[in-house]
């Protein structure tokens with residue numbers, strides 16, 4: 177029997193222990209393993225400290241390998257024992273307390289040290305980093321006795337610390353030296369959106385500020401800045417970056433630069449001394465995220481096990497901010513430079529932003545805000561280096577997964593992925609582990625899979641892939657997914673929330689968040705507007721709309737354009753106008769120097785390039801109804817000329833359209849909706865790609881629903897055929913109200929119909945008594961609507977909101 181060799185691991189952290197886990201699988205009996213850790217704990221998931229601080233996870237739940245694991249695997253663990261030096265001649269490691277252990281192979285995995293600004297007073301009580309369990313405990317304890325917290329550094333760590341401190345009830349100010357936050361991961365547009373969102377959650381920011389000194393007797397009292405200003409504070413968390421821990425390299429004659437220098441197989445310059453993790457520098461790069469460190473661990477484990485392996489060639493990284501209710505994703509080289517170009521799309525209404533950066537026909541970087549669902553597939557495309565030529569726009573518009581599927585991406589990408597490839601970077605979960613959990617451990621819902629493997633339990637960036645693999649392995653056996661909340665602030669679904677609001681008669685957004693125990697007390701850009709909508713839908717006569725829960729366009733009743741100007745769109749019912757109205761529009765456009773007047777696809781005139789301060793004056797002169805070209809409400813009713821002039825027309829499409837537009841203008845809905853009426857089956861008004869389209873046939877009207885001509889075209893389904901205009905109105909009213917009552921906020925009818933099913937909708941509307949009850953409710957909702965511009969024009973206080981203010985564009 178061969179005697180096992182002695183392997184010593186220095187650093188009981190994420191990278192080192194991960195490599196040992198791998199090694200145990202490859203060569204369980206080759207080494208007698210000893211681990212030294214400076215911390216008093218078994219191996220834990222450092223990433224999850226942010227969620228622990230935020231209160232969504234408990235410390236006991238972040239242990240990766242408990243004490244028994246070490247025993248079960250014959251590993252000798254020395255906690256609270258920092259290694260001071262490696263005597264590479266004698267092949268022994270020496271602890272600070274003088275203990276020695278000999279080795280045949282030694283692995284250094286000592287991680288990083290948080291960088292502490294070397295400013296006077298940085299050693300005072302109450303000035304801490306955020307790196308380990310001890311720091312977390314210090315924050316918990318500070319929050320019990322003190323009120324004001326300051327975080328220096330608005331990077332990933334600083335913002336996660338700040339969110340956690342807010343959750344602990346502290347007032348939090350984040351100091352950043354750059355004019356915009358998370359500049360290492362985001363471009364300016366996404367950064368601005370993120371800041372606005374975090375500000376709305378209660379975080380305060382001081383930007384372009386440089387810390388000079390910390391004052392206070394014993395404990396911190398004030399942070400002084402180089403510009404002479406200062407900030408009173410009881411706690412300072414420094415989150416201004418990390419530095420690879422090269423102490424052992426220094427004391428033991430091992431080559432280092434920024435980090436301990438390693439080759440592609442994790443060898444240092446000294447034989448039998450390897451290193452990996454945040455403490456190393458590989459090909460000039462020191463990584464600060466776990467995914468690359470796990471890749472390094474896999475290579476090292478194979479080398480130590482004597483298994484042939486390709487070397488580690490470096491990693492492209494992606495990050496996701498772990499702040500509840502905020503979805504931010506960044507990957508690769510997200511800033512365009514010479515030779516690369518960027519495509520971007522920003523939707524202020526939905527609060528989303530997406531940017532992709534392309535070089536030589538390949539995707540090299542991406543930034544997502546608000547909706548990060550495409551993160552995993554974009555990241556896969558960046559990593560694969562495949563050509564995306566001709567598919568750039570589809571990728572940007574979010575229909576990439578389908579297209580990638582055809583070209584070796586998404587579905588087939590997951591299928592072809594090797595078993596040992598890591599799917600969840602944060603928790604090091606491989607495709608094989610997911611397959612094992614589904615096929616052998618009975619996990620057939622996303623929730624079970626998450627609980628069993630920890631995949632998707634940290635930043636959530638891998639969710640799409642984990643779900644994809646669940647479907648791949650479980651096929652039709654996929655169970656009802658564990659309940660997902662409407663956003664990260666709650667685990668309640670839309671239906672549960674609506675039901676509880678109704679049964680408890682909760683009347684404000686704050687009340688809902690409080691009573692239903694939101695884990696993020698301020699809510700986020702997803703839940704606040706949706707709650708505002710649900711409350712208005714349920715209690716149209718009693719609920720007071722909360723303007724602050726609406727997006728910019730709805731607050732200013734105009735569409736903000738990319739240059740910060742707005743547009744003015746008067747309502748033109750059914751697309752039918754008069755010379756007098758046209759003259760009025762033309763003269764207002766001339767008087768206010770409107771740079772562009774355009775016919776819209778919805779048969780009306782759009783005046784572009786309007787300054788915010790001119791909006792009330794223009795509407796005052798126009799004296800026309802708002803066309804609601806913004807907001808989640810009726811846009812237009814497109815009509816053809818119908819039988820009034822057209823020789824094919826069988827019905828009066830214009831009159832029908834005008835009647836519908838007058839009836840439903842200003843009606844709030846889960847998402848915007850468009851209607852159309854065509855006077856005969858030739859369908860010149862393209863009614864069958866609208867949210868609801870009416871098409872005249874001989875002696876009757878067909879009502880079509882659920883159409884959309886957006887990114888993905890969806891043709892309508894026929895809902896019913898009726899004889900009279902009154903019946904058209906009855907069915908349309910009932911249909912719209914049913915959508916209002918069952919749709920999820922921000923869900924267009926096309927998606928809604930696909931979700932609830934056409935048959936469900938038909939069933940809900942088939943009985944006239946049900947239709948009439950719905951009609952009555954929609955009438956109630958309509959009865960309290962007012963024209964926003966009429967109100968603003970006549971109200972000096974409201975007009976003040978449009979006066980010019982200095983500062984960045986609202987988002």
Ligand SMILES: Cc1cc2nc3c(=O)[nH]c(=O)nc-3n(C[C@H](O)[C@H](O)[C@H](O)COP(=O)(O)OP(=O)(O)OC[C@H]3O[C@@H](n4cnc5c(N)ncnc54)[C@H](O)[C@@H]3O)c2cc1C
Pocket residue numbers: 186187188189190191192212213214215222223224225226257258259260285286287288306307308333421424452453454455463464465466467469498601602634635
């Ligand atoms: C709050 C927080 C949130 C994070 N979130 C994310 C995230 O969402 N996604 C992501 O990818 N990354 C995240 N990271 C970074 C991630 O945690 C690190 O990349 C990872 O932990 C590095 O692993 P490591 O093993 O190299 O270092 P560590 O995990 O730091 O382990 C090193 C260990 O070595 C010990 N040690 C040091 N010197 C000695 C010595 N001389 N003798 C013995 N032991 C020693 C240390 O005490 C430590 O326990 C986060 C980090 C923090 C602090």
Ligand SMILES: NC(=O)c1ccc[n+]([C@@H]2O[C@H](COP(=O)([O-])OP(=O)(O)OC[C@H]3O[C@@H](n4cnc5c(N)ncnc54)[C@H](O)[C@@H]3O)[C@@H](O)[C@H]2O)c1
Pocket residue numbers: 226293328329330331332333334336351352353354357358359360385386387415416417418463464465495496497498635
């Ligand atoms: N969600 C995640 O992936 C996650 C979360 C937490 C931490 N981490 C990792 O942990 C490590 C540490 O995070 P980090 O945010 O400290 O590092 P970082 O280097 O990414 O960010 C530090 C930030 O502090 C700012 N800064 C530097 N000096 C400053 C000063 N004097 N005043 C004000 N601001 C200053 C920088 O401009 C930078 O934006 C990183 O490797 C990070 O990737 C990742």
Ligand code: SF4
Pocket residue numbers: 816817818819822823824825826829854855856857858859860861
């Ligand atoms: S849809 Fe029919 S009625 Fe309307 S314009 Fe076209 S052909 Fe004429």
Ligand code: FES
Pocket residue numbers: 599600601602603631632633634635636637638639
């Ligand atoms: S990649 Fe962060 S949870 Fe999976």
